[in-house]
Amino acid sequence: MRRVLLALVLMAASLVAAAPAxxxxxxxxxxxxxxxxxxxxxxxxxxxxxxxxxxxxxxDALLDPATLQDVKEYPLYKSGSPAxxxxxxxxxxxxxxVNWPTTRGYSTVIVDHGGGGFTSGGTIVxxxxxxxxxxxxxxxxxxxxxxxxxxxxxxxxYAGAASNLSSADAATTDADRGKYGxxxxxxxxxxxxxxxxxxGPAYAKAHGTGPWMGLTVDNVTAYxxxxxxxxxxxxxxxxxxxxxxxxxxxxxVEHYRAAVNAAHAAGLKVxxxxxxxxxxxxxxxxxxxxxxxxxxDAYPGVEAWEVANEVNGCWVDGYTDSSGTCNGTLxxxxxxxxxxxxxxxxxxxxxGSAQVVLTLYWQxxxxxxxxxxxxxARANLPAATRQNLDVVTLSTYVEDAPMGLAFDQxxxxxxxxxxxxxxxxxxxxxxxxxxxxxxxxxxxxxTLAGRRAVAAQYYAAALGYARSVGGCFWWYFVQEVPGDSxxxxxxxxxxxxxx
Numbered sequence: 001m002r003r004v005l006l007a008l009v010l011m012a013a014s015l016v017a018a019a020p021a022x023x024x025x026x027x028x029x030x031x032x033x034x035x036x037x038x039x040x041x042x043x044x045x046x047x048x049x050x051x052x053x054x055x056x057x058x059x060d061a062l063l064d065p066a067t068l069q070d071v072k073e074y075p076l077y078k079s080g081s082p083a084x085x086x087x088x089x090x091x092x093x094x095x096x097x098v099n100w101p102t103t104r105g106y107s108t109v110i111v112d113h114g115g116g117g118f119t120s121g122g123t124i125v126x127x128x129x130x131x132x133x134x135x136x137x138x139x140x141x142x143x144x145x146x147x148x149x150x151x152x153x154x155x156x157x158y159a160g161a162a163s164n165l166s167s168a169d170a171a172t173t174d175a176d177r178g179k180y181g182x183x184x185x186x187x188x189x190x191x192x193x194x195x196x197x198x199x200g201p202a203y204a205k206a207h208g209t210g211p212w213m214g215l216t217v218d219n220v221t222a223y224x225x226x227x228x229x230x231x232x233x234x235x236x237x238x239x240x241x242x243x244x245x246x247x248x249x250x251x252x253v254e255h256y257r258a259a260v261n262a263a264h265a266a267g268l269k270v271x272x273x274x275x276x277x278x279x280x281x282x283x284x285x286x287x288x289x290x291x292x293x294x295x296x297d298a299y300p301g302v303e304a305w306e307v308a309n310e311v312n313g314c315w316v317d318g319y320t321d322s323s324g325t326c327n328g329t330l331x332x333x334x335x336x337x338x339x340x341x342x343x344x345x346x347x348x349x350x351x352g353s354a355q356v357v358l359t360l361y362w363q364x365x366x367x368x369x370x371x372x373x374x375x376x377a378r379a380n381l382p383a384a385t386r387q388n389l390d391v392v393t394l395s396t397y398v399e400d401a402p403m404g405l406a407f408d409q410x411x412x413x414x415x416x417x418x419x420x421x422x423x424x425x426x427x428x429x430x431x432x433x434x435x436x437x438x439x440x441x442x443x444x445x446x447t448l449a450g451r452r453a454v455a456a457q458y459y460a461a462a463l464g465y466a467r468s469v470g471g472c473f474w475w476y477f478v479q480e481v482p483g484d485s486x487x488x489x490x491x492x493x494x495x496x497x498x499x
């Protein structure tokens with residue numbers, strides 16, 4: 001579980017007055033209209049406020065439109081009269097990404113200019129361009145899901161998207177392009193969410209993907225009935241991720257014997273996590289492997305091991321200050337997490353049949369490019385390491401780093417990056433006390449309703465891909481789920497659709 005580490009010191013990094021110094025092949029000027037779809041152009045200051053939600057960091061980035069690797073972090077700068085945000089094209093085709101809301105909440109909104117990226121300058125209405133690209137991706141998603149049975153709700157949302165986008169395309173003013181573009185973007189978001197959540201369980205059931213319905217137990221004493229409840233919500237596909245907490249066990253491998261036995265007795269499979277991301281930087285390479293060995297050797301019946309968690313978080317390879325913010329000082333080169341991953345994965349592979357799981361942290365634009373999900377993976381996971389990985393997952397906290405409309409793109413990019421591995425959402429929660437709570441999802445005014453909707457959407461949507469096992473592994477299961485019958489129903493509802 002990550003700490004509140006969105007690198008807020010970088011909040012103002014992109015919103016500066018001076019243009020980048022490198023030579024550009026064109027400048028794209030962005031006109032942003034209000035997120036309510038009223039057709040009011042926002043001032044540069046108002047745009048910044050919307051992008052930051054309730055206190056998040058900057059999130060603008062230029063991407064490789066195919067791989068979603070971060071090409072340029074914080075490219076926006078302000079210029080002109082009236083002042084508008086703009087970016088320079090860095091000598092290659094790029095997509096533009098930023099956190100932006102619709103009626104469904106915040107998303108990583110990726111504007112890729114028809115799919116190929118921006119190659120020349122000009123002025124665009126952000127809301128209209130974003131809606132066109134999102135609708136094109138929705139249509140492509142439908143085209144490859146020929147077995148999708150449309151619901152009436154999906155058809156209504158899709159019709160709204162098409163109608164509003166047609167109005168935006170036919171508009172004669174930028175104000176109307178912004179108004180109808182934003183309305184179209186919201187409707188596309190609704191339709192895309194419905195497609196993914198309706199299709200996921202049906203796909204997994206029809207294709208026998210071996211789904212994992214996962215829950216995390218980070219405190220084995222917080223709720224004595226956790227094993228029974230976990231089984232009730234997830235059987236017969238239940239997995240429980242037991243966090244072997246160094247702060248609780250103090251190196252005593254027997255501390256979790258009863259918990260592992262209880263999980264197996266309840267019919268659950270176990271994903272063991274010997275070292276959470278919070279503690280990773282405190283171990284040398286040798287100490288890290290020693291702890292992995294101790295727990296793997298002590299629990300040979302555990303079905304899968306998470307060799308490392310949220311590995312591209314800046315706090316995993318670096319040190320933090322008293323508030324939990326990365327201070328820019330990295331651990332020694334030999335102790336970097338990429339080396340710890342290689343050692344741990346090789347050791348687990350040598351011991352037998354347990355699956356080897358690696359968890360990346362989903363972030364794009366909310367920290368420096370070095371830590372961006374796909375940049376980090378490409379730079380730090382060589383073939384020799386990857387061959388010892390069975391499942392690669394994403395830790396997803398949408399209130400810190402939104403996904404939303406980008407979900408399908410991100411999962412497909414993860415498949416492409418790891419063609420030999422299964423994929424999953426490996427950790428999920430919403431609006432817990434140790435997150436920034438910067439970007440709302442599904443319900444702006446009702447936190448609990450938003451949490452339940454996050455669970456229902458992501459547990460279902462994660463199942464709809466070849467080689468995806470689903471996962472999700474709700475982090476604060478023992479703290480949040482027992483007392484919330486509606487959250488229980490959201491999770492069990494997905495399980496029921498698998499049977």
